[in-house]
Amino acid sequence: MLQRVISFFFIFLCACTTSRKSADILQISKESYCDPPTGMIPNGPVLSHNADSLLAANQHLSSKYSASSILVLYALGILEDVNQIYLLKKDSLNSVKELLLRRHINDKILLGEADISSLAAELDCEGERIDQIAKYVDDINSKRTTKFTVTSIIVGALAGVAGSVISNSGWNKGVAITAGAAAIGLGLATLNPKGRKAALTHQRNLLRDIWLQENNHDISPFIWFMLTEKRISNTGNNSLVENLKQRWIKYQFDGNANKAQHSVIFTDGGIYRASDLHNRAEMLNQLQAEIRSLAQPLNIFLRELSDYVP
Incomplete structure (x- = not known):
């Protein structure tokens, strides 16, 4: 009788697992x-990345602006405006034109500041969304593991009772073999790291743009230039995009x-395990x-601009 009970537990577990395979993907x-x-x-x-030629052509601004600030001027599309003000400041008759510039x-x-704030807000929203999904999948997997663990304990307890009650050696061995098989199956199910998964679609994939270092019209030219220009980074050896990719x-x-x-993570979407979801959330937060760090060179530029164009 106990052997039948244990067998029932094992068959029931396998049947549930099989019947729920289609529901394993959210x-x-x-x-x-x-x-x-x-x-x-x-x-x-x-925007062109010929920074050396750009800086050489605007050496007259180097006394007022740092190299990164001249590149910010170029990225914002106002380098020519500042150059015109540089020429107009000595002519009081051109005050109206200077005001317009x-x-x-x-x-x-x-607009540049709005671009930064808008993209950062989108990444913040998307990071929170993916993190919420990841936690939901984690919770389901945790409950799943708990169920398998409890069932394994019950099977072990029943096997122990059977061993002490059944005197027939043949039946005793049968119960032990059945219980052992059930325990192995439950153990493997408990150790399965994949568990429940989620199917996501994200044709707009900013992480892919960073990974491939190709702007798929997802990021404004201003921000993309700032991310991919080496002289904007602190070291000047690698761009912010290159450094981020290496950290990933x-x-x-x-x-x-x-x-x-x-x-x-770098595709249009697909099946995500819990670990993939956590990685995607972390990478969105890092991006x-x-x-947001682009506010630093922009702030330096604004300080220099306020001194130069009062």
């Missing part, structure tokens, strides 16, 4: 509510670039931090 394919409305991404020509400069600066390989993918290259 369908979350709807586009993210964090994506900006259509037409909100500033579009424009790709300053207004255009201020408008461009406000080291910390999110354990130094395995090939593993990263084939990750679902958000890089975007």
Whole structure:
């Protein structure tokens, strides 16, 4: 009788696992509510990265602006405006034109600041969304593991009772074999690291743009230039994008670039395990931090601009 009970537990567990295979993947394919409305991404020509030529052509500004600030002027599209003010300041008759140039400069600066704030807000929203999904999957997997653990304890207890009650050696061995098989199955199910998964779709994938170092019209030309220009970073040796990519390989993918290259994170979407979800959330937060860090060179530029164009 006890052997039948244990067998029933094992068969029932296998049947439940099989019947729930189709439900093991959470369908979350709807586009993210964090994506900006259509037409909100500033579009424009790709900005050249010939920084040496650019700085050489504007040496007359080097006494007032740092190299990074001259590049910020270029990225904002106001380098020519500042050059014109430089020529007009000695001519009081051109005060109206100078005023118009300053207004255009201020408008461009406000747009640049808005670009940074908007993209950072989107990344913050998307990071929180993915983190919420990850925690939900974690909770389901935790409950699943608990159920398997409890069932394993029950099976072990029943096997122990059977061993002391059944005197027939043949039946005793049968119960032991059945219980052992059930325990192995439950143990493997408990140790299974995959558990419940989630299906995500993200055709707008900012992480892919960073990984491939290709702007798919997802990021404004101003921000993209700032992220990919080496002289904007603190060291000047690698761009912010290059540094971020290397950190992802080291910390999110354990130094395995090939593993990263084939990750679902850099695709249009697919099946995410809990670990993938946590990695995606962390990477979105890291990218958000890089975007917010662009406020530092912009702040330096604004301080220099206020001294030069009072």
